[in-house]
Amino acid sequence: MALSHPITARFPASRPDILQLYSFPTPNGVKVSIMLEETGLDYEPHLVTLADKDVKSEAFTALNPNGKIPAIIDPNGPEGAVELFESGAILIYLAEKTGQFLPEAGAARAEVLAWLMFQMGGLGPMLGQLGFFYKFAGAEIEDPRPRDRYINEAKRLLGVIEGRLEGRDWIAGDYSIADMAIAPWLNALDFYGAKEAVGWAGHPNCIAYLERFMARSAVQRGMKIPKRDG
């Protein structure tokens, strides 16, 4: 099937018949790469950097008007090609497409979706702000209130996950898309240099959970996809 989407002008597909991934290896990006690796779906990754020239380009915003990675085009959707952005929506779509990592119905499915939404609406946005105010441009702001606010919120959220993981290997039943969404954000605390600030060492369940997640070979591959230049 030929791909006629405007994004192909900037990011040409060498195999337009398979799923196309437009992403960068950040926590939001690798969720989808990990899911693709876990399911074994055939796909072609394209590196879309976080520079405006890529992620805010006309070609990319034709696929995601919000100008953020990740996004996909699946030429083999249920009724033809599917264009999708928002990592949570992409994970649900891929789980339904493959019948993997999301229970089909009922309470078990609702529980996975609840923890996926917890990541999408809480953990991700809050830790993203922590990164900004702790490591990136916001770290230079003298007023301690924004930094403290996100450190305290990150600690609170870690406490929620720590409690939830008591007696559990995974966040909601079997290993699922909720884990693929949550664990990469826990891993980002290291990149932000914020582990000590949020008291990571005092969260043994989170530590064991992240180790369990990182031990998976699909996770190890997915964390590095798309491959960064150089």
Ligand SMILES: N[C@@H](CCC(=O)N[C@@H](CS)C(=O)NCC(=O)O)C(=O)O
């Ligand atoms: N809610 C979105 C968030 C995506 C997001 O924040 N992507 C970041 C990278 S982790 C991005 O593309 N940033 C570039 C920018 O904002 O210009 C999702 O989960 O897909």
